[in-house]
Amino acid sequence: MDLRSYDSVKANAAKISEWIGSGRMPPPDEGRSWPEDQLTTFRNWATNTGYMEKAFVRLKPSVRPRVRRSIHALDADEINLLKTAFEGIMARDGDLDNTQSFFKVAGIHWLPTTDNEAYCRHHDDAYNPWHRAYLMAFEDALRSVEGCEDVTLPYWDILGDTIPDWVYDAPFYGYKYPHDLTGFDGSTVVAKGLEISRFGAAAIKQNVTDESDNIADKISEALNANEWRGFNGWGDWGNRHEGIIRAHDNGHGVCGDTIADQNVAAFDPLFWFFHCNWDRLWWKWQSDHNLRSLIAFQSVVEGDANWLKEAPETLLSPFDVNSAEMIDLGAWKVDYEHPPAENFPADVLFAASTENMAATSSFAVPTTERLAVRVNDINRLDIPGSFLVMLVSGEDVIAKTSVFQPSEPRACANCTKHGEFGTEFIVTRDKLPSETPLRVAIKVRKPGGALEDFPLERAGNPTVSISVMLSAQ
Template structure:
């Protein structure tokens, strides 16, 4: 269909290059796998394709004049990034992979697959007592998430999804180490569903008893030997999922066509800039949904120190990995090369040997991108809500580019400048209008954030609430902070001890 009069990078340009083009030009120092790489080298690329020297004629992949004209039109229009076309037709074949992770809600109560899962769980739990030094013992695998292992915290950064994908494989392999369970596959809990599978409240999935004490890096006791994990009742979890707007945040994340907007913390553009020039990373999208989901489940799941000890954690996180894979499939980012085209910023975190190592798993972030190469696929819920792709929110634009005001009643209220390093544990921010709660969202973090290298990277952050104009019109806006304790307590925490928070109200803008 070339030439395209007004092409964009995500819809047209990135598909002009083959894998072989990318490898060959990468050897010449031209990165065709990222938006920035193609934009930076656009003049050189156009010169070569126009003159017919790239790709070499003998490879029979030379661009037609119409293809070259499409590329020129993209340059002429100012290198628009645009939107990735969605691919919603995603059939899953059980024979395609060795590990097909299914919805736990689809397991029959007395089925063989549920019996196998129970046997595998009971097997690694029994290792706590019979072989406590076994790396597949439940206590040892769960302890990798935070405590008592050295802190491997990879939350609120680009490595969050790849690290947890590797972690799920480690846990699933532990389950498979039990005799007779070599084919067991971890199912997921679809947190968007209105129901929670009742089996999650039956042994061995209902709770965990600590065989040893767990202490934070500062020596504080997080759990004593003999303590059990604590979780809310089923109906309360459902209500809190609604309260934290977990489903809405998932839908927003799935509508994002850029990695930075889906991931929602680290990256080029989820930043809030105030009139005085101060900038804060915005806590939103899939990370916001994840943190709210943790907070909704109960005292143990609220605490990174202990969360992975609650058996619910594994079904919960299997779903977050599924949602990341779902997003990759939607926007043609399932291979490493294709995934890099969805990045707006630098891809160093995927390739830098220092940054992309996922300790303690002995793998790299770039090795965790293609789930199929890991022999993993997901059977997605057939009625899952998939939103249309949407433009990323922008707060400003160059006058030459222009912006438009979206005609709707929703506004964005941001609480920014929150210093998380001064807050000892997971917490929630509550948006108040005339002292009445309007919205609330949670942040999942260590009780010792100053001792966490990842937390220290981005100590201050912003959190954005989308509200109806009528909810806040002519009302005084303020914010409150509540701290979650490992014991299930919730206590007010003075905002004055958490930096110098500010409130910014914005209307929705689009390019």
């Protein structure tokens, strides 16, 4: 951002206003902070000329610590308090100007669009920081309900026990959209009165089990990674659908129509318990690897780390914070009570699928060969909504993975930046058919759980490569 350029100041007016108002600009150690009347004059200019883009959602550290616990650890009183808080913010839904209503905060995740703007921080380095800020904004809304000042979001450990019955009681289930959800062209995408859709608890549990290679295995790989790219799995260093982002995307797909659809995912209250767990896993990884501070965290980030700069252009819109400010969760007085005896063993038998093995290491080709089937150069920008990439033999699905995205990815600046990607499937040779050829298929998720074929030629004509995995000795 060039502050000497009038056009640049116009384009960044809201960010400049926010940073000056919070005391972060000019640099606080230079003693050049603006007086209040000067800031008011600037804000009046930005508002009257239409350059003030939007109001930011302001986050502040808690006065009292927040310790988030499992949905299975809550007692009856804690469940009732959480119920009161959810009912309280849902009761505000009739007022579209109330920024702390359930409808308003849930709508930040994509639909409804406001002034042709929606937010999407998935499949990039800021995915985890953005959602950490989002959880805090939602928790702040819950805490704004009278009598709920100390309520905290619980997390749903996706690999743990079956979701408890109370999560299928109101207000955590059966939410109906109080207003139409409009798209970028102003048309109604979701009609007022429609109810959210979610699978039953037993079905979700079975789906998680069936997706163990995409959820449990990817969580384990992420938590055992020593560098950021190994944990995150998709970023400015390369668009590989791996790590915690792949686990997250597949987790969305196992829960039902609403959570599987980025357009509306946050309107299912289970979304908040679901995402609380992904934030917990990030904090666990940071804690286990002594990466809680920004300085320590930066030491494991390779390549372009501009997303960690504290600058107006790196704000996690619509929140008034940067990724750098969301690294140390402890600074916000937030912590997690992790499940007892939680263990994610590393797969020490094979070299990491996204890395080469060091030539100084001893290695061997296993008797039962594991193959890495890589699907490269997938262009997702014309694929309408969340979809699956599949490795297919005849009518049999050998392997698959989900990608979570909005129905209009070209309307998303972050999606267009990371429009092409690759993914891989680890399969054993004995699981592959000897006579039927393999092929790649892309299928789009439709309402009701149906899958619709999407032509590969409209997805950039992806390529395929196969490698033999080596075993470490």
